[in-house]
Amino acid sequence: MPAQRLTEAFKEFIDNEKSSGLVLIACTVIALLIANSHLNPLYLNTIHASILGLSLEHWVNDGLMAVFFLFIGLELERELYNGELSDLKQAMLPIAAAIGGVAVPALIHLYFNFGLPTQAGIGIPMATDIAFAIGVLSMLGNRIPTSLKVFVVAFAIADDLIAIIIIALFYSNSIAIPYLLAALATIAVLALFNKMRIMSLVPYLLGGAILWFLMLKSGIHATVAGVVLAFTIPFSGNTDQHSPSHNLEHMLHLPIAYFILPIFALVNTGVVINPNWSTELLSSNSLGIILGLVLGKPLGILMASMLAIKMKITKLPDDLTLPHLFGAGLLGGIGFTMSIFIGNLAFYGEADTINASKMAILVASLIAGGLGYCWLKVVGKRNT
Numbered sequence: 001m002p003a004q005r006l007t008e009a010f011k012e013f014i015d016n017e018k019s020s021g022l023v024l025i026a027c028t029v030i031a032l033l034i035a036n037s038h039l040n041p042l043y044l045n046t047i048h049a050s051i052l053g054l055s056l057e058h059w060v061n062d063g064l065m066a067v068f069f070l071f072i073g074l075e076l077e078r079e080l081y082n083g084e085l086s087d088l089k090q091a092m093l094p095i096a097a098a099i100g101g102v103a104v105p106a107l108i109h110l111y112f113n114f115g116l117p118t119q120a121g122i123g124i125p126m127a128t129d130i131a132f133a134i135g136v137l138s139m140l141g142n143r144i145p146t147s148l149k150v151f152v153v154a155f156a157i158a159d160d161l162i163a164i165i166i167i168a169l170f171y172s173n174s175i176a177i178p179y180l181l182a183a184l185a186t187i188a189v190l191a192l193f194n195k196m197r198i199m200s201l202v203p204y205l206l207g208g209a210i211l212w213f214l215m216l217k218s219g220i221h222a223t224v225a226g227v228v229l230a231f232t233i234p235f236s237g238n239t240d241q242h243s244p245s246h247n248l249e250h251m252l253h254l255p256i257a258y259f260i261l262p263i264f265a266l267v268n269t270g271v272v273i274n275p276n277w278s279t280e281l282l283s284s285n286s287l288g289i290i291l292g293l294v295l296g297k298p299l300g301i302l303m304a305s306m307l308a309i310k311m312k313i314t315k316l317p318d319d320l321t322l323p324h325l326f327g328a329g330l331l332g333g334i335g336f337t338m339s340i341f342i343g344n345l346a347f348y349g350e351a352d353t354i355n356a357s358k359m360a361i362l363v364a365s366l367i368a369g370g371l372g373y374c375w376l377k378v379v380g381k382r383n384t
Contacts, residue, residue, distance in 0.1 A: 008123025020258070020261055021131045021132045021134060021136075021138075023258060024131060024261055024265050024336070025135075027262045027265035028265050030266065031043075031265060031269040031270040031271075032269065034270060035271060040272065047270075056267065058376065060263055060264055060267045061264070061268070061341065062222045062223065063212075064260045064264065065260070065264060066222050066223045067226060067228075067255075067260055068226070068256055068260050069164065069257070070208070070226035070229055070252070071226075071249065071253075071256050072160050072226070072227065072230075073226060073227035073229065074230045074233070074249040075249065077230055078235070078249065079154060089314055089315075092313045093314040093315035093316070094151055094155035094158055095264055096305055097151070097301040097315070097325070097329070097332075098159045098161075098162060098199075099162075100300035100302075100303055100304020101155065101296075101301040101303050101329065101332050102126045102162050102163075102300070103294060103304075104297070104299055105125035107295075108292040108295065109121060109124065110122055110288075112284040112288040113284050113285055114293075118283075118285035118347075119303055121285050121288065121289065121343065121346045121347065123166050123167075123171065124292070124342050124346060124357060125288065125289050125296060125335060125364075126159070126342070127159065127160070127335045127341075128155075128156040128159045128160070128332045128334065129156075129335060129336035129338055129339070130153065131337070132334040132365065132369060133152065133156060133372075135145065136334070136372055137149055137152060140373065140376055140377060140380055142278050143380030144380045145317075145320060145324070145378065147320050148319075148328060149226055149235065149317075151317075151320065152328050156332065158337065163338055164295035167221050167224065167342065168220060168224045171221060175219045176186075179215075179219075182214045183211055183225075186211045187211065187228055189207060190207045191232050193207070193232065194233070198234075201233070201247065201248055204229065204233050207232075208225065208226075211225045211228065233248060269331060269358065277359060281363060285353065285357060286357070288337070289335075290360050290364040290367075291362070293334075293335050293368055294330075294364050294371070296333075297333035297368065298333065299329070301325065301329035302326045303330065323375075324379065324380075326375065327376035327379060330368055330372030330375055332368075333364060333367075333368030334369045334372070335361050335364065335368075336361065336365045343361065
């Protein structure tokens with residue numbers, strides 16, 4: 001398989017993601033410092049303050065993150081039309097990697113937590129934070145081939161799709177049928193707009209807002225509305241043309257990178273570091289998260305990729321090697337925002353368990369990012 005070239009849309013995506021990673025690091029440090037200072041009561045009162053019947057934390061996690069998932073859906077749509085996932089044989093490598101990168105961490109967490117209340121956290125180590133992974137890749141410069149960047153983004157997007165399905169199926173509340181039927185009717189109307197080739201974004205965004213409300217009331221997690229909305233917005237088939245989908249993705253790049261994800265980090269990474277924090281990291285849930293992300297991700301991604309190549313389902317691009325894939329797998333262990341998001345859903349209302357899970361996610365993401373950087377710096381080759 002020939003080495004790949006980057007489209008303008010993909011280059012823009014990479015540039016924004018690596019900048020977003022740096023902003024996220026800064027926001028995480030700020031949140032940790034505030035949460036472990038005399039400002040902690042003010043911090044907690046702020047994120048739990050009620051606004052129109054929902055807490056600020058709730059608005060961020062169910063509202064702003066729905067916009068983030070809309071962005072993820074638009075990325076996925078682009079990849080399916082003319083990106084890494086548009087050609088089936090080419091797409092099978094990141095798809096296989098994503099499946100392995102979800103299954104092995106989940107099994108590791110299940111091994112430590114089977115039959116325990118913390119078994120609900122099985123989805124936490126499945127996720128990958130694209131922004132942080134791209135941020136680490138950008139630090140390596142031309143030591144890594146272009147195809148590796150494409151591979152990491154593609155398997156991370158496929159990984160996010162699996163996470164979205166898991167959220168919809170397993171982390172939703174009891175279903176309110178009338179609201180669900182109304183949500184389905186709204187989706188049908190939006191799909192009709194697409195069929196009629198209505199190219200204005202206004203009806204889709206208005207319909208998306210209604211869909212978000214109905215999803216919230218139906219019991220299905222409201223962020224799913226963002227992904228569904230993305231696939232109803234017309235796409236031209238060429239991300240460098242001005243289709244509604246491409247225009248919206250372009251408009252969302254900066255707000256996602258510099259507002260929504262930083263706000264999410266500020267609200268959700270204020271982990272209180274207790275005196276017994278090291279003991280908490282040895283709990284069954286924390287071990288499942290840490291080992292799932294640090295060991296399960298690279299092993300799952302590498303083994304699934306090797307199996308797909310061995311079965312001739314797909315093949316490596318000419319400029320990639322198996323050590324490159326292992327390094328990408330290590331970066332896949334940076335769960336951060338997606339893992340924290342799933343942790344909030346898995347242990348809703350259990351503040352201590354959520355806090356311990358966030359600590360494990362931060363530790364695992366730091367280890368995975370450091371190992372991934374060092375590994376790829378050693379095996380990476382300067383491109384000339």
